[in-house]
Amino acid sequence: MNPEIRVSDTRKHFIQIIVENRFGVLSRVAGLFSGRGFNIDSLSVAPGLDPSVSQMTIETQGDDHVVEQIIKQLNKLIDVIKVVNLSEFSFLTRETLLIRVNTNTRPGDREEAFRIVEIFRARIIDSSPATYTIEVTGDEDKIEAMLNFLKPLGIKEIIRTGKVAVAREDQKIGPKSAARLSDGDVNYHR
Amino acid sequence: MKMSGAEMLLESLKREKVTHIFGYPGGVVLPVFDALYKDPSLQVILTRHEQGAVHAAEGYARSSNTVGVVLVTSGPGATNTLTGIADANMDSIPLVIITGQVPTKMIGNDAFQEADIIGMSRSCTKHNFLVRKITDLPRIIKEAFYIARSGRPGPVLIDFPKDIILEKADFVYPETVSIRSYNPTIQGNRWQIRKAAQTILKSRKPVLYAGGGIISSEAHKELLDLVTLTNIPTTLTLMGLGALPGNHPRFLGMLGMHGTYAANMAIHDADVLIAVGVRFDDRVTGKIAEFSPHSKVIHIDIDPTSIRKNFHVDVPIVGDARVILKDLIEELREISGGEDAFRHYQPWIEQISEWEKEHPLCYTFDKEVIKPQHVIEKIYQFTQGDCIISTDVGQHQMWTAQFFKFIKPNTWLTSGGLGTMGYGFPAAIGAQKAHPGKRVIAITGEGSFMMNIQEMATVVSLDLPVKIVILNNQYLGMVRQWQEFFYGSRYSSSFIGQSPDFVKLAEAFGMIGMRATRPEQVEDVILDGFSRRGPVLMEFQVDPEENVFPMVPAGGSNIEMIFESPGEKDDPKKRDSILTA
Ligand SMILES: Cc1ncc(C[n+]2csc(CCOP(=O)(O)OP(=O)(O)O)c2C)c(N)n1
Ligand SMILES: [Mg+2]
Numbered sequence: 183m184n185p186e187i188r189v190s191d192t193r194k195h196f197i198q199i200i201v202e203n204r205f206g207v208l209s210r211v212a213g214l215f216s217g218r219g220f221n222i223d224s225l226s227v228a229p230g231l232d233p234s235v236s237q238m239t240i241e242t243q244g245d246d247h248v249v250e251q252i253i254k255q256l257n258k259l260i261d262v263i264k265v266v267n268l269s270e271f272s273f274l275t276r277e278t279l280l281i282r283v284n285t286n287t288r289p290g291d292r293e294e295a296f297r298i299v300e301i302f303r304a305r306i307i308d309s310s311p312a313t314y315t316i317e318v319t320g321d322e323d324k325i326e327a328m329l330n331f332l333k334p335l336g337i338k339e340i341i342r343t344g345k346v347a348v349a350r351e352d353q354k355i356g357p358k359s360a361a362r363l364s365d366g367d368v369n370y371h372r
Numbered sequence: 373m374k375m376s377g378a379e380m381l382l383e384s385l386k387r388e389k390v391t392h393i394f395g396y397p398g399g400v401v402l403p404v405f406d407a408l409y410k411d412p413s414l415q416v417i418l419t420r421h422e423q424g425a426v427h428a429a430e431g432y433a434r435s436s437n438t439v440g441v442v443l444v445t446s447g448p449g450a451t452n453t454l455t456g457i458a459d460a461n462m463d464s465i466p467l468v469i470i471t472g473q474v475p476t477k478m479i480g481n482d483a484f485q486e487a488d489i490i491g492m493s494r495s496c497t498k499h500n501f502l503v504r505k506i507t508d509l510p511r512i513i514k515e516a517f518y519i520a521r522s523g524r525p526g527p528v529l530i531d532f533p534k535d536i537i538l539e540k541a542d543f544v545y546p547e548t549v550s551i552r553s554y555n556p557t558i559q560g561n562r563w564q565i566r567k568a569a570q571t572i573l574k575s576r577k578p579v580l581y582a583g584g585g586i587i588s589s590e591a592h593k594e595l596l597d598l599v600t601l602t603n604i605p606t607t608l609t610l611m612g613l614g615a616l617p618g619n620h621p622r623f624l625g626m627l628g629m630h631g632t633y634a635a636n637m638a639i640h641d642a643d644v645l646i647a648v649g650v651r652f653d654d655r656v657t658g659k660i661a662e663f664s665p666h667s668k669v670i671h672i673d674i675d676p677t678s679i680r681k682n683f684h685v686d687v688p689i690v691g692d693a694r695v696i697l698k699d700l701i702e703e704l705r706e707i708s709g710g711e712d713a714f715r716h717y718q719p720w721i722e723q724i725s726e727w728e729k730e731h732p733l734c735y736t737f738d739k740e741v742i743k744p745q746h747v748i749e750k751i752y753q754f755t756q757g758d759c760i761i762s763t764d765v766g767q768h769q770m771w772t773a774q775f776f777k778f779i780k781p782n783t784w785l786t787s788g789g790l791g792t793m794g795y796g797f798p799a800a801i802g803a804q805k806a807h808p809g810k811r812v813i814a815i816t817g818e819g820s821f822m823m824n825i826q827e828m829a830t831v832v833s834l835d836l837p838v839k840i841v842i843l844n845n846q847y848l849g850m851v852r853q854w855q856e857f858f859y860g861s862r863y864s865s866s867f868i869g870q871s872p873d874f875v876k877l878a879e880a881f882g883m884i885g886m887r888a889t890r891p892e893q894v895e896d897v898i899l900d901g902f903s904r905r906g907p908v909l910m911e912f913q914v915d916p917e918e919n920v921f922p923m924v925p926a927g928g929s930n931i932e933m934i935f936e937s938p939g940e941k942d943d944p945k946k947r948d949s950i951l952t953a
Contacts, residue, residue: 202553205504206490209494210494224536255677260519263552273427
């Protein structure tokens with residue numbers, strides 16, 4: 183009986199999109215987000231197992247109503263094959279970072295950097311007399327923690343892949359994740 | 373047999389049953405126009421501006437429920453189509469627009485007459501295609517037509533590079549189309565339909581709120597069946613006019629900003645709102661928090677994004693309006709046991725007729741100056757609704773929507789979502805092409821008409837009998853009305869004053885021009901003008917200060933309707949409004 187859309191809390195969502203691996207698809211998806219004022223916190227794209235499709239993971243924020251619209255609008259794009267809101271399921275995220283840190287500012291820095299790499303099971307992939315370049319993969323907590331440890335050494339540069347996410351194996355993911363939000367109104371046949 | 377890209381395009385269009393193409397030639401599409409020259413089965417309507425071509429295709433499509441086709445050149449030809457494409461996208465009009473493009477190898481080089489029309493049109497098309505291989509062309513055309521006309525209809529653009537236009541290959545047109553990522557839902561969910569039927573049956577104060585989706589899905593017969601069975605009072609959006617006969621006793625008139633008092637009051641008091649083929653546009657809802665605050669909402673639409681986009685819905689049903697209404701009627705018949713079950717709406721219907729009596733649509737007739745509403749009424753009386761009407765955007769558009777009774781669907785062409793001045797006259801040209809034997813009338817303002825006035829040359833050269841009615845109030849009237857109400861009557865840039873002599877202009881273009889300056893001339897001009905065979909321009913010099921009422925101020929609640937101009941309350945002369953039927 184309440185005419186206005188009920189507003190719920192803004193939360194982080196991971197949306198997995200399978201699209202046709204075609205010219206211009208990324209700009210359709212990105213343009214949808216910018217044109218409709220939706221947030222993109224991170225975005226990663228790569229070809230899928232089937233080379234005719236691409237997989238995108240988008241990290242976004244919004245209340246339930248905004249996320250419902252994001253999913254419906256994505257589904258409306260002709261080149262979008264499937265959209266899953268992973269946040270409705272139990273899922274894992276990973277991100278890879280390449281971090282260049284100073285190792286020669288103070289005595290002992292190089293050993294300290296090495297120790298941190300060990301603790302976080304990261305890898306040194308390049309080294310110069312004054313720096314290490316470290317590769318680390320992990321979820322948000324791990325990455326955050328590692329960055330906190332490295333900060334005192336002096337971080338020169340960070341390159342991030344953006345997050346990718348996957349649902350846990352025992353989770354059943356149908357193509358109709360939007361249907362759950364709309365009690366049966368949506369029937370995408372996808 | 374090998375065919376060029378140009379020939380393949382024409383052959384494909386014929387397979388899609390296209391007979392008319394609205395277009396304008398130029399460099400890169402010359403081979404296509406050359407192929408058209410040799411092929412009499414496809415008729416090209418040469419407009420005088422590419423925007424005109426798109427609006428004409430829109431009028432053609434909307435009046436006949438087919439796909440309108442546009443063909444233009446690259447660069448400026450393509451960019452000139454954008455306003456029309458955005459208009460079609462907002463109003464769900466099925467179009468296929470073919471734009472020429474510079475040769476594939478030159479794309480991205482700032483070549484002569486290059487424009488990234490794929491990038492520019494991405495956000496105002498339903499979909500677009502760049503043809504990259506000649507062998508893809510037939511499939512792309514097949515898909516373009518399918519996408520344009522299925523689901524929620526809309527414009528689809530095909531960008532066609534010059535080298536591929538010229539390239540030759542074997543032509544194989546696909547028999548069927550299947551796009552794995554695109555499968556619009558047609559059938560409504562059974563349980564939801566049952567829930568909707570139960571909700572309707574239990575209601576005491578239901579209102580049907582129907583729109584353009586009824587026209588697109590050709591659900592007018594089902595809508596009428598539903599109203600006949602249940603007797604539910606029905607209001608229509610601007611885009612939906614004609615979906616229910618305008619003279620039907622349960623028709624409340626249009627709702628929203630310039631809707632009728634009865635429609636807006638009924639929506640406000642309703643306990644169940646049945647929304648079909650509508651999208652809760654802000655011009656309809658007014659202040660959304662106060663729109664239909666007591667109702668349970670049933671929303672039927674083919675586009676899932678329309679549902680719960682800006683308004684809460686209790687019973688959402690995604691699918692084709694016609695299919696769902698059919699099922700809903702069947703369900704209602706089954707669970708109600710017939711018309712008697714809906715007798716309890718009677719007090720509600722009586723309440724609504726009170727509202728209708730309280731504030732009917734009205735205006736003050738004047739012996740000295742022509743009232744624009746009077747002209748519309750006279751046109752209705754003369755035609756009895758048996759015609760196709762297009763309008764531009766502004767006060768004249770609202771007066772036409774209010775005072776003309778649209779009896780049949782597809783007879784009302786207007787720019788609703790985008791509100792594009794310059795839409796109306798070319799749209800009438802398209803409608804006349806689709807319906808050669810029908811009376812087609814473009815009702816316009818002196819401001820809007822100037823935005824595509826060049827199309828007078830098109831109607832004259834094709835001898836199309838389009839009738840143009842200009843309600844000349846010397847103002848960008850709708851802008852002036854807002855300035856009068858909300859900007860202290862400071863008429864900044866809304867006074868047009870001296871327009872060209874429209875009668876002489878008509879003659880200069882080679883058509884008949886007529887003018888009425890006094891109320892007693894109105895009928896004569898209509899009688900004379902409408903009985904001529906060819907195109908006729910009729911200018912009515914109307915009251916410059918007339919306003920559209922009722923009016924809901926922007927952002928206001930729909931029940932806060934205004935019925936008079938600021939300062940008019942104390943003017944006894946103006947208060948004696950005559951009531952009109
Ligand atoms: C292309 C475009 N530019 C501007 C507007 C804003 N606008 C809306 S109504 C209107 C006035 C239209 O004047 P006219 O055609 O004379 O119609 P009237 O309101 O006087 O009947 C204007 C400028 C618009 N809708 N479209
Ligand atoms: Mg005007």
